[in-house]
Amino acid sequence: MITVQDLTYTYPGATGPALSRLSLTVPAGQVCAVIGANGAGKSTLCHALTGFIPHFFRGTLEGELRVAGLSIPDTQLAELAGTIGLVFQNPFNQITGARFSVLEEVAFGLENLGIAREEILDRCRSALELTGLQDLTDRSPYDLSGGQMQRLAIASMLAMRPRVLVLDEPTAQLDSAGTEAVFLHLRQLASTGQTTVLLVEHKLEWIAAFADRVLVLSEGSLAADGPPRQVLGSADLERAGLRPSRYTLAARRAQELGLASAAPLPVTLEQAVEFLG
Amino acid sequence: MSQGFSLYLARDSGLHRLHPLTKLSLAATLLVAAFALPGPWSSYAVFLLVLLPLAAWGKILPEFLRSVARSVLPFALSLFLIQGLLWPGGSPVAQLGPLSLKAEGLAFALASTGRILMIVSSFLLLALSTRPDLLMIALAQRGFPSTLSYIVVTTIQIVPYFQGKAQAILDAQRSRGLETEGGLRRRLRALLPLIVPLVLSSLLDVEERAIALEARAFGRRGTKTSLQVLSDSRAQSVLRWAILALAPLLLVAGLVR
Amino acid sequence: MARIRQDFGTLTLVMIPVAIAINIAVGQLIYSLKIPLYLDSIGTVLVGVLAGPWAGALTGLLANLIWGLSGLNVFYAPFAAVAAVIGLMAGLFGEGGWLRRWWKVILAGLLTGLVAAAISAPISAYVFGGVTGSGQDVLVAMFRGMGLGILPASFGQGVTSDPLDKMVTYLLVWLIVRGLPSRFKARFPRAGGVV
Numbered sequence: 001m002i003t004v005q006d007l008t009y010t011y012p013g014a015t016g017p018a019l020s021r022l023s024l025t026v027p028a029g030q031v032c033a034v035i036g037a038n039g040a041g042k043s044t045l046c047h048a049l050t051g052f053i054p055h056f057f058r059g060t061l062e063g064e065l066r067v068a069g070l071s072i073p074d075t076q077l078a079e080l081a082g083t084i085g086l087v088f089q090n091p092f093n094q095i096t097g098a099r100f101s102v103l104e105e106v107a108f109g110l111e112n113l114g115i116a117r118e119e120i121l122d123r124c125r126s127a128l129e130l131t132g133l134q135d136l137t138d139r140s141p142y143d144l145s146g147g148q149m150q151r152l153a154i155a156s157m158l159a160m161r162p163r164v165l166v167l168d169e170p171t172a173q174l175d176s177a178g179t180e181a182v183f184l185h186l187r188q189l190a191s192t193g194q195t196t197v198l199l200v201e202h203k204l205e206w207i208a209a210f211a212d213r214v215l216v217l218s219e220g221s222l223a224a225d226g227p228p229r230q231v232l233g234s235a236d237l238e239r240a241g242l243r244p245s246r247y248t249l250a251a252r253r254a255q256e257l258g259l260a261s262a263a264p265l266p267v268t269l270e271q272a273v274e275f276l277g
Numbered sequence: 278m279s280q281g282f283s284l285y286l287a288r289d290s291g292l293h294r295l296h297p298l299t300k301l302s303l304a305a306t307l308l309v310a311a312f313a314l315p316g317p318w319s320s321y322a323v324f325l326l327v328l329l330p331l332a333a334w335g336k337i338l339p340e341f342l343r344s345v346a347r348s349v350l351p352f353a354l355s356l357f358l359i360q361g362l363l364w365p366g367g368s369p370v371a372q373l374g375p376l377s378l379k380a381e382g383l384a385f386a387l388a389s390t391g392r393i394l395m396i397v398s399s400f401l402l403l404a405l406s407t408r409p410d411l412l413m414i415a416l417a418q419r420g421f422p423s424t425l426s427y428i429v430v431t432t433i434q435i436v437p438y439f440q441g442k443a444q445a446i447l448d449a450q451r452s453r454g455l456e457t458e459g460g461l462r463r464r465l466r467a468l469l470p471l472i473v474p475l476v477l478s479s480l481l482d483v484e485e486r487a488i489a490l491e492a493r494a495f496g497r498r499g500t501k502t503s504l505q506v507l508s509d510s511r512a513q514s515v516l517r518w519a520i521l522a523l524a525p526l527l528l529v530a531g532l533v534r
Numbered sequence: 535m536a537r538i539r540q541d542f543g544t545l546t547l548v549m550i551p552v553a554i555a556i557n558i559a560v561g562q563l564i565y566s567l568k569i570p571l572y573l574d575s576i577g578t579v580l581v582g583v584l585a586g587p588w589a590g591a592l593t594g595l596l597a598n599l600i601w602g603l604s605g606l607n608v609f610y611a612p613f614a615a616v617a618a619v620i621g622l623m624a625g626l627f628g629e630g631g632w633l634r635r636w637w638k639v640i641l642a643g644l645l646t647g648l649v650a651a652a653i654s655a656p657i658s659a660y661v662f663g664g665v666t667g668s669g670q671d672v673l674v675a676m677f678r679g680m681g682l683g684i685l686p687a688s689f690g691q692g693v694t695s696d697p698l699d700k701m702v703t704y705l706l707v708w709l710i711v712r713g714l715p716s717r718f719k720a721r722f723p724r725a726g727g728v729v
Binding site: 050052056077078081082085086088090092093094095096097098099100103104107108109110111112113114115116117120121124140142153156157160 | 408410426427430431434435437438482485486487488489490491492493494495496497498499500501502503504505506
Binding site: 282283284344348352355356358359360363364365366385386388389390392393397400401403404405409424425427428429431432433435436438439440442443444446447450461464465468469472473475476477479480481482483484486487490491495496 | 544545547548549550551552554555556558559560562563564566567569570573576577580592596597600602603604605606607608609611661662663664665666671674675678679681682683684702706709710713714715718721
């Protein structure tokens with residue numbers, strides 16, 4: 001579903017490339033987490049996979065970049081919208097402002113795609129249910145909490161039925177309740193297996209509980225790639241400038257003290273309990 | 278649902294159920310009529326005989342009167358005083374201390390106020406009884422560019438957010454006693470540097486908002502559909518054309534006179 | 535036509551409601567602080583300078599129509615044409631590189647203010663009888679007291695208020711544009727006049 005080969009990208013006027021000979025392949029239906037230190041190129045990757053690089057940000061792009069069967073540099077942004085979805089950090093900026101109610105806001109993208117009215121209603125209803133907003137259809141989008149707004153942004157994307165959904169730190173500006181809700185709904189989406197999800201996140205414990213695979217970006221290239229527990233427990237994490245979860249650190253300490261075996265290190269509380277038990 | 282800073286008041290009334298363009302046509306024609314109708318009294322007549330009953334039909338009469346008063350009264354007061362008292366070479370009608378009210382000034386003020394009353398109240402009637410987003414959709418269905426609809430509706434919704442940010446600045450200044458203690462120069466010097474960061478931070482959001490819009494296929498060229506269906510009827514369509522046809526007739530009649 | 539369409543990329547389009555909201559929010563703030571300026575065109579001038587004359591004109595036009603027809607302050611609506619010209623001039627000054635020198639910025643503001651006063655006067659005189667119900671009416675009273683006709687009195691009021699207001703507006707916009715990151719300014723092809 002996603003094929004990236006030797007991707008190198010430099011922002012206009014920048015001294016060095018933001019992505020450097022990056023290669024990765026994501027099969028359909030996979031939930032893939034991307035982590036990395038600040039400046040590692042995570043947002044750049046998100047923009048590249050959704051076509052905003054190169055079409056919105058310009059700059060120089062080399063290498064192969066194919067998502068959902070489309071060659072990104074050769075396809076217009078307007079064509080990509082609907083097939084590839086993007087959710088980012090700031091909930092407020094993702095509300096278009098062009099619609100007065102939550103239901104109409106979700107329908108906005110579908111109207112632009114020229115979908116028939118009956119189908120718009122169907123898709124909106126199921127997207128709103130999937131994100132737990134079905135009781136707020138008449139509310140003004142600006143009357144929502146930060147977490148609700150972010151779920152609205154996700155619902156608006158889901159209604160467009162993208163084959164690939166890219167989320168760039170969707171819970172960064174949310175409190176713990178908001179974060180939990182977003183991950184819950186993403187998990188429900190992932191379980192349908194119909195959408196390939198690429199999620200950039202910092203919250204390692206959430207990633208471990210929910211991603212099929214973790215990619216570590218460092219200075220524009222791939223530093224590690226594998227199942228969550230393997231990657232999040234390895235030393236590659238620190239090499240890429242990231243801090244492992246406290247449970248991982250505690251487990252490592254336990255290993256050093258000979259209190260635990262060399263099993264895959266835990267990342268979450270549940271895994272830690274199991275590890276030490 | 279809140280609708281930004283629009284004046285719209287939801288009511289279960291026939292006026293509200295009218296197609297948005299019907300109400301817009303009325304406001305447009307009354308705008309022309311305000312300049313084309315003869316004498317000062319015709320405007321007041323239209324206000325009393327057309328606009329007030331319509332407001333009553335729309336179940337918004339108290340709010341309508343309040344909004345009209347708030348907009349027109351300060352203006353009328355200023356007009357009557359300034360043009361009434363200071364009309365050069367006018368014929369005095371009453372004494373007000375050292376100054377006198379001139380007949381020509383009062384007549385002028387009466388005519389101008391009537392005109393403003395008619396225009397302001399017809400557009401307030403429109404604003405109070407019509408959802409701005411539905412008005413924009415109605416216009417878009419007639420070929421109005423969707424970019425303009427986007428601008429109008431989005432502005433209406435985000436203005437309160439910016440008013441809030443500005444209010445925060447105001448409150449901060451007030452807590453420093455600036456409004457009461459500060460002289461003009463001090464107020465300016467304290468305020469102006471706060472405007473620049475307010476605007477800068479707002480502009481940096483613009484890039485993300487553009488990305489969000491593109492991700493929702495806003496830039497797509499093909500035909501777009503609409504979730505909202507506006508109720509319309511043949512009768513209303515005829516009514517709209519009739520109302521709009523009045524405008525050039527009034528204009529000609531006004532010019533001939 | 536193609537040039538006009540190029541001016542209205544999504545970025546410009548999204549900027550316009552933000553600019554109009556800035557017009558309204560700052561204009562109201564200034565009013566409530568009883569400062570004898572309008573400062574209700576900062577957004578308009580900003581769009582003109584960054585995105586060109588047509589975008590600036592549209593911003594001014596829509597700003598006044600929305601501000602007026604929404605009922606927030608009805609007296610803005612008839613001056614939509616004036617606001618459009620302000621945006622247009624801002625775009626022309628921006629393209630002409632006038633915002634590269636602070637003294638040219640002030641001059642641009644002065645000229646814009648004079649043109650605004652000249653166009654506003656007939657609208658004010660004919661639609662409103664020379665009066666707007668605001669504090670500036672004191673000036674109108676003064677000119678009328680001197681024996682001036684309605685149109686000259688309106689023009690007198692405009693010439694006294696507008697140039698100063700627009701000079702301050704242009705200076706603020708100049709400071710704002712200088713404070714924008716160059717990566718942002720580079721997105722606007724016309725902002726070559728200010729970068």
